[in-house]
Amino acid sequence: MRQVNHWKRLGLLSLAGAVLTSAVSSTATQDVVAVRQADMxxxxxxxxxxxxxxxxQTSYKSAEFRLAADTIRDKSGAVLSGHFASEAASAQSKAKPNILEERERFDRMANDLRDYAIxxxxxxEKNPGAMTAGMRMKPGEAMGGGPFGTHVSSERVLSAMPAEHAFHLMLQACTTCHARFRME
Ligand code: HEC
Incomplete structure (x- = not known):
C-alpha cells in the first residue's frame, strides 16, 4: 500500500527532530525555526x-478526522510560507536556501497542501457517521500526480475525488516539498 510507505517515510522524519543545539544568529531566528518545526x-x-x-475504517470519527484536517489547513498555505519568509540560517534548521530562490514553487506547494486539507x-463534514465507501479509493483507481505532478488545479476535481485519494495526494505534497526544500 502506497499510503503505508508514505507514512513510514514521514514517521522517520519525526525522529530527525532531535537536532543538536549550537549557536544561532539570533533568538528571533531560533524562534521561527522552532515554530515551523513544531507546526510540521x-x-x-x-x-x-x-x-x-x-x-x-471502524476507528473513523468524523470530528477527529475534521480536526486533523483543520490542523493541516491552518498550518499550511500562507502560514507555512510565512515561516520561511527570510533566510533563517540556523544550525537547527533543515530548510534549504533555495526556498528563497524558488519562492513561487514553494508557496504553490504550501497552498496545494492547504487545498487538500480543506x-x-x-x-x-459530509460523512458524520461511518466512513462511507465514497471516501475510499476504488480498487485500481488511478493515482493522480507523480512525484512532480501533485498539483490538482481544479477545486471541483478535488472535491469530487474520494477523500482517500486526496489524502494520498496530500502525503505526496509533503514528500515532494521535502525532497526539494529540506536537507536529508
Ligand atoms: C511547502 C513545503 C513543505 C510542505 C508542503 C511540507 N513540509 Fe514538512 N518541512 C518543510 C521544510 C522546509 C522543513 C525543514 C524545516 C526546518 O528545519 O527549518 C520541514 C520539516 C518537517 C518535519 C521535521 C520537523 C522537525 O522537527 O525538524 C516534519 C515531521 C515534517 N516537515 C512533516 C510534514 C508533513 C507531515 C507534511 C504534510 C502534511 C509536510 N511536512 C509538508 C517543508 C514542507
Missing part, C-alpha cells in the same frame, strides 16, 4: 491520525 510535527501527527482511520475537512 503537528501536521505529521494529524496526518497520522487520518492515516489510521483509513487503515482501520477537501479532507469537507469530506469529514
Amino acid at each position: 510535527k503537528a501536521m505529521a501527527a494529524a496526518a497520522k491520525t487520518i492515516s489510521g482511520m483509513f487503515k482501520d 477537501a479532507l475537512g469537507a469530506a469529514a
Whole structure:
C-alpha cells in the first residue's frame, strides 16, 4: 500500500527532530525555526491520525478526522510560507536556501497542501457517521500526480475525488516539498 510507505517515510522524519543545539544568529531566528518545526510535527501527527482511520475504517470519527484536517489547513498555505519568509540560517534548521530562490514553487506547494486539507475537512463534514465507501479509493483507481505532478488545479476535481485519494495526494505534497526544500 502506497499510503503505508508514505507514512513510514514521514514517521522517520519525526525522529530527525532531535537536532543538536549550537549557536544561532539570533533568538528571533531560533524562534521561527522552532515554530515551523513544531507546526510540521503537528501536521505529521494529524496526518497520522487520518492515516489510521483509513487503515482501520471502524476507528473513523468524523470530528477527529475534521480536526486533523483543520490542523493541516491552518498550518499550511500562507502560514507555512510565512515561516520561511527570510533566510533563517540556523544550525537547527533543515530548510534549504533555495526556498528563497524558488519562492513561487514553494508557496504553490504550501497552498496545494492547504487545498487538500480543506477537501479532507469537507469530506469529514459530509460523512458524520461511518466512513462511507465514497471516501475510499476504488480498487485500481488511478493515482493522480507523480512525484512532480501533485498539483490538482481544479477545486471541483478535488472535491469530487474520494477523500482517500486526496489524502494520498496530500502525503505526496509533503514528500515532494521535502525532497526539494529540506536537507536529508
Ligand atoms: C511547502 C513545503 C513543505 C510542505 C508542503 C511540507 N513540509 Fe514538512 N518541512 C518543510 C521544510 C522546509 C522543513 C525543514 C524545516 C526546518 O528545519 O527549518 C520541514 C520539516 C518537517 C518535519 C521535521 C520537523 C522537525 O522537527 O525538524 C516534519 C515531521 C515534517 N516537515 C512533516 C510534514 C508533513 C507531515 C507534511 C504534510 C502534511 C509536510 N511536512 C509538508 C517543508 C514542507
